[in-house]
Amino acid sequence: MNIALVTGSAGLIGSExxxxxxxxxxxxxxxxxNLRQYFFGTDGSTDWNRERLKDQYSNYQHFTADIRxxxxxxxxxxxxxxxxxxxxxxxxxxxxxxxxxxxxxxxSVNANGTLNLLEMNRQHCPEAVFIFTSTNKVxxxxxxxxxxxxxxxxxxxDASHPYFENGIxxxxxxxxxxxxxxxxxxxxxxxxVQEYGRYFGMKTGVFRGGCLTGPNHSGAQLHGFLSYLMxxxxxxxxxxxxxxxxxxxxxxxxxxDLVNMFWHFYQNPRAGEVYNAGGGRxxxxxxxEAITLCEEISGNKMSYSYSETNRIGDHIWxxxxxxxxxxxxPDWTWQYDLRQTLEQMHDxxxxxxLVQ
Ligand SMILES: NC(=O)c1ccc[n+]([C@@H]2O[C@H](COP(=O)([O-])OP(=O)(O)OC[C@H]3O[C@@H](n4cnc5c(N)ncnc54)[C@H](O)[C@@H]3O)[C@@H](O)[C@H]2O)c1
Numbered sequence: 001m002n003i004a005l006v007t008g009s010a011g012l013i014g015s016e017x018x019x020x021x022x023x024x025x026x027x028x029x030x031x032x033x034n035l036r037q038y039f040f041g042t043d044g045s046t047d048w049n050r051e052r053l054k055d056q057y058s059n060y061q062h063f064t065a066d067i068r069x070x071x072x073x074x075x076x077x078x079x080x081x082x083x084x085x086x087x088x089x090x091x092x093x094x095x096x097x098x099x100x101x102x103x104x105x106x107x108s109v110n111a112n113g114t115l116n117l118l119e120m121n122r123q124h125c126p127e128a129v130f131i132f133t134s135t136n137k138v139x140x141x142x143x144x145x146x147x148x149x150x151x152x153x154x155x156x157x158d159a160s161h162p163y164f165e166n167g168i169x170x171x172x173x174x175x176x177x178x179x180x181x182x183x184x185x186x187x188x189x190x191x192x193v194q195e196y197g198r199y200f201g202m203k204t205g206v207f208r209g210g211c212l213t214g215p216n217h218s219g220a221q222l223h224g225f226l227s228y229l230m231x232x233x234x235x236x237x238x239x240x241x242x243x244x245x246x247x248x249x250x251x252x253x254x255x256x257d258l259v260n261m262f263w264h265f266y267q268n269p270r271a272g273e274v275y276n277a278g279g280g281r282x283x284x285x286x287x288x289e290a291i292t293l294c295e296e297i298s299g300n301k302m303s304y305s306y307s308e309t310n311r312i313g314d315h316i317w318x319x320x321x322x323x324x325x326x327x328x329x330p331d332w333t334w335q336y337d338l339r340q341t342l343e344q345m346h347d348x349x350x351x352x353x354l355v356q
Contacts, residue, residue, distance in 0.1 A: 001083040005029045005076075005128075007067055007117060008091030010046035011036060012217040012224070013133055015053055016255035017088045020263065022057040029080065030062045031073075032091065035109065039098050040220035043228075048352070049216055067091050067113035070120075077124035084125040086266050088259075089117050090133045092186075095223040096311055099182035110185035111192070118196045118204070129269045130204040131262045132193040135186050136168070136276065136318055138208060140177025143168060144316050154247045154286035155317045166281060167251065167319035170208070170274050180313035190274075197272020205265045207258065210278025210320045213341060214255030215348035226252060226290060229302075230345050233294040234353060238303045243310020246287040249317045251279035254336035254344075264329040273328075278320030283338040293339065297346045 004021040008014035009030025018028050030053065037045040053060050065072035077084070092110050093099060099106035114132065121130050136143075147158040157164050174187055190206050197204035211225065219227025221240075232239040258277055265273075278284075285293065295302055326332065336344075 001026045003027045003029060003080050003084045004086040004088065005031070005080070005084050006088045006090065007031045009053065009062065010034065010050035011090055012214055012255050013090040013212055013258060014088070015049050015216045016214060016259045017090065017262065018053050018057060018060055020256070020259045021086070022059055025086070026059065028057065028060050029076065030060060031065050031067065031076070032062070033064050033066050035066070035093070036218060039093060039095065040222055044218050044220040044223070046218050049218065067116055068108050070116050073116055073120050077120040082125050082127065084128050087117065087121055087128050087130045088262060089114060089131065092133070093182065096137065096180040096182045096313055097222050099180060099185065103181050106181055107185045107188070110182070111188035114189035115192055118192060122196065122200060122202065126202060128203070129266045130193065130196070130202060131265065132189065132204065132206050134190040134193070134206045134208045135183070136208050136210055136278070136315070136320065137179060137183035137313070138174045138187045138190050139168070139172045140174065140179040140183055141313050141315070142172055142177045143318050146317065148317050150247065153288050154249050155244065156249070157317055163321070166323050167321040168276065169321040170276055170324055178313050183313060194272045194274060201271055203269040204272055205269060206274040207261065207277040208274065209258065210251040210253060210318060212255060212258055213252050213345070215345050216255065225250070226342065227345060227349070229290055230294050230298070230342060230349055233298040233300050233302050234346065234350055236300065236303060238305065241287050241304060241306045243308060243314065244316050246306060248315065249284055249286045249319065251284035251319045252338055252341065253277060253279045253283065253334070254341045257334045257336055260335070261325060261329070261332055264332045268329070270328065275325040276320040276322060277325065278322070279334070279338065280320050280322050282334050283336070283341070284319050285338055293342055297342050
């Protein structure tokens with residue numbers, strides 16, 4: 001039997017992985033305890049998505065286990081053992097700001113939880129491919145020291161800089177920089193995943209995400225900016241922009257495109273490899289540009305205000321360079337541009353909010 005195991009399966013990337021792999025594997029096992037609701041309140045609950053997966057995918061099996069607890073993981077890995085061929089690890093505490101509220105919780109989920117899963121991988125199914133959703137926050141605020149130029153709607157990098165054409169590559173230093181506690185716990189996990197590849201020769205891959213987005217994000221103020229922005233555009237709720245004149249630039253990748261990267265990696269894995277993963281030059285926007293797009297798509301004028309104080313460690317300009325991944329996996333490319341992603345988010349969210 002071929003099994004894919006997905007942690008954080010009711011979250012944005014986890015649920016996209018379940019959908020993507022359900023017709024490629026005999027069984028898809030999901031692990032998610034809806035800790036996102038504890039982090040972000042009811043806006044962040046992923047209960048609806050877990051129920052949707054159970055209804056839509058007959059070969060999906062859910063476990064409400066906590067990745068911090070080996071005693072809850074071990075029986076699952078023991079039961080399915082070497083039939084597990086792929087592990088997609090997306091469960092996390094995903095917010096900068098939240099991490100500072102409860103550093104123990106943040107670190108135990110992001111760092112210890114990842115170590116637990118790597119050990120389960122090593123002990124029960126060492127041949128399985130292990131994919132980790134890391135983050136561009138591992139580079140800390142190093143990107144903020146690039147030569148940036150202000151335009152009417154965004155910050156942009158100087159055209160003479162080597163990052164101008166394709167964005168930031170994997171060789172930017174992750175050292176000597178302010179990460180936020182979230183960034184630090186993800187660095188710990190990122191390095192562990194690389195190490196299990198390099199030291200033990202296991203098939204581990206690290207994907208350092210830009211902004212990951214898509215219709216199944218449970219957007220909350222502290223995490224999931226495009227999703228939360230579109231939610232505010234639909235509901236008329238107020239949105240606050242934090243710092244950088246609203247001109248901060250993010251690249252955005254649709255969850256499908258990211259999971260498709262995992263699929264390409266799974267079929268031809270490289271031990272301990274690291275890839276930046278985002279919308280790159282293909283799909284990026286500033287906060288102000290995103291607001292304009294959300295207004296156009298929803299047909300509503302947004303209510304928003306500006307607060308001078310930026311989030312600690314927040315990037316001013318970040319665009320991922322995917323050249324390395326594309327050179328290793330030339331058959332992969334993006335299926336969604338930014339407008340398509342936002343339109344899909346709008347339609348599914350409008351429907352979901354109507355039902356509630
Ligand atoms: N969304 C982004 O913009 C973004 C950007 C870069 C990196 N990432 C990373 O990608 C991954 C997936 O992000 P996402 O947006 O899908 O997150 P998400 O919050 O939508 O999903 C994560 C899921 O993990 C679950 N979870 C959290 N702690 C758990 C625990 N201890 N045990 C079991 N389940 C637990 C949550 O309930 C949630 O359903 C995360 O590792 C995140 O750090 C996300």
